[in-house]
Amino acid sequence: MNIVDLPNEILLTIGTFITKDDIIAAATTCHTLHKALASHLWDQLILPAQQKSIPVDVNILKAHAHFVHCLTYLTTISPDYAIPFPVLTNLAFEFSKWPVTLPGTIPPPDRDSYLASIIRLCPRVKNLTLTNATPCPAVQLWEAVFSTLESPQRLSVTCMDPTDNPSMQAFWRACSRFEELELVGFDILSTNDLPTLLFPRLKSLTQQLSPYYRYTIGHEGHLAWMMRCPNLTALEWRASCSSFPGWELVEAILHNTWPLLDSFELIGTRFEDETSALMLEHLPPLQVFRLPSRHLSELSFDQLQRRHFATLRVLDMNGCGEFTGDMVLSVLSGCPFLEDFSASYFTASGLSKRDPSRRAWVCLGLRRLKVFIAGDWKHPEVDQLVFEQLSKLVQLEELDLGDDPLRDLDGNLRKELRYQGGLQLRLDSGLDRLAGLKNLYAVEFRGTVQTIRVEEIEWMLESWPQLEEVSGELSGNSKTHEVLKEMLEQNGVANY
Structure with missing residues (x-):
């Protein structure tokens, strides 16, 4: 046939x-x-495919517009291309520079009128992205967003220039229609620009606005408007340590400002252990937690274990220099729903010293694990215990054993762990126990000294059918490394 x-x-x-x-x-x-x-x-279309290239013929586009779900405009093109896309759900405008009028050429349309006309023709758009929104979009564009979109879900705006108050209030009004909001770029808001309305529909907020200009509202102003979003379930705040209102944030959490919150990521700030412990004590049970604070230690860990272990799905402890190896092992043996875990380190000897009833890992749905595992070259049989626990993670897709997480540790501890060396991915160390990890597609061990041989590479290629990447120095011998790298690449597996 x-x-x-x-x-x-x-x-x-x-x-x-x-x-x-x-x-x-x-x-x-x-x-x-x-x-x-x-x-x-x-299904996915970019107009034009590249800057200054000729877009698809408009008549052909009209004939196939009912197939387009994702549409990206890289620059303005003829107004003839402002046509209805009946099933369009994702619309993006990525204008690095709006076209200017050159002598003897037809002036380009007003940018915001052009964008607004496209939006009005596509009422079913759910996800709207504005990249390099300079100058700031005018009131008419935000009004088109507010009044046209039937069931908007996500708005992403990056690098929006300073603007006057009417445009800013129109922007906030448009934001009130969305369930997810991402704001990235320089902070251009003044006190008068703060919204005067609530955002009851907003569930997910990602914000990275750097207080760059002199008269901006700063992090305190950011927190003030976040507190007008009572139904947040996910908050990712990428801030800077400069004048961060740490205690004001803690007070907001203590007053149950976000009772539905189950994802909390606070990046770029410094909290003492007592402060982060107080937040963890009063936050609702979390599914996602990320707070890369160097001083997060025993008090915070106790609250994390007591309040959140039973619900955590994503836990990122990278940057927490006092998060010990025993704490890492406690997470692996105490969080049954964990799917993504990043931390600094644990040691094979540390696992062997735990009571047998506390060794077993319960996070059997783990898909991504990033942690430095120090082997025990004096007692290589101890490494078998690590492989035994790794073998239970049959859903694992990414395994990163590199030494990058060690950079935040105390210098003496970092030196000691590197001296012990990373877990060796060798058959005589227990690698063959991982034959059940059929979903594994990426293995990394950058910064460690591996002694992988031909038989290990042959075993990986045969045992891990989804394998796409094995990154790191495969052998301390440069010639052996090149031979093994060529074996991988001949089988479609990358090595970086």
Whole structure:
């Protein structure tokens, strides 16, 4: 049977398993495949494909507009391209520089009028992205967003220039329609720009606004408007240590400002152990927690264990220099729903010294693990205990054993751990126990000294069918490393 004899439904399904380049190649072979794969060909569209390139013919675009779900404008093109896209859900404007009028050329349309006209034609857009929004979009654009979109979900705005108060209030009004909001760039808000309304629909907020200009509201102003979002379930605040209102944030948490919060990520700040412990004591049970504070230690860990171990799915302790190896092992043996865990280190000998009832890891759904594991070259049989626990993580997709997390540790401890060396990925150390990790596609050990041999590479290629990357120095011998690297690359596995 020829492939063109298959029903369109089957051809469409096949298209979901091949790359976009393969789809294009198949669609150019005959009319039947082109017609069957049309929805995959037009699902995502960039206009134009590159800056200064000629966009797709407008008549062809109109004929296929009903397939387009994701549309990105890199610059303005002819107003003829402002056409309806009936199923469009993701719309992005990425304007590094708006076209200027040159002698003898037709002036480009007013940017904000142009963008507003496109938005009005696409009321089903859920996710809107404005990149390099300079100068700040005018009132008419934000009014189009507010009044047109039927069920908006996510708004992402980066690098928005200073603006006048009417435009800013129109911006906040548009924000009130969304469930997710991402603001990234220099802080250009003044006290008068703070919103005067509540944001009851907003559930997820990611904010990285640096207090760069002299008369900006700073982090205290950011916190003031965050407190007008009572139904937040996810808060990611990328701040700076400069004048950070730590106690004001703690007081907001103590007053139950965000009772539905289950994801809390606070990056770029410094908290003493007592302060972070107080936050963890009063935050609702969390699924996601990230607070890379150097002084987060025993008090915070006790509250984390008592209040949040039963619910945590993502835990990132990178940057917490006092988060000990025993704490890491307690997480692995105490968080049953953990899916993504990043921490500094633990040692094979530390695992062996734990009571047997406290050794077993319970996070059997773990998909990503990033931690330096120090082996025990004096007692290599102890490494078998580590491989035994790793073998239980049958859902694991990414395993990062590199030494990068050690940079935040005390200098003497860091030196000692590097002297002990990283866990050796060798068959005689217990690597063969990991044959059940069939979903593993990335293994990293950068910064460690490995002594991998040909037999280990052959075993990995045979045992891990999804493997795409093995990154790090495969052997201290440069010639051996090159031989092993070539073996990987010949089998489609990258090594960086």
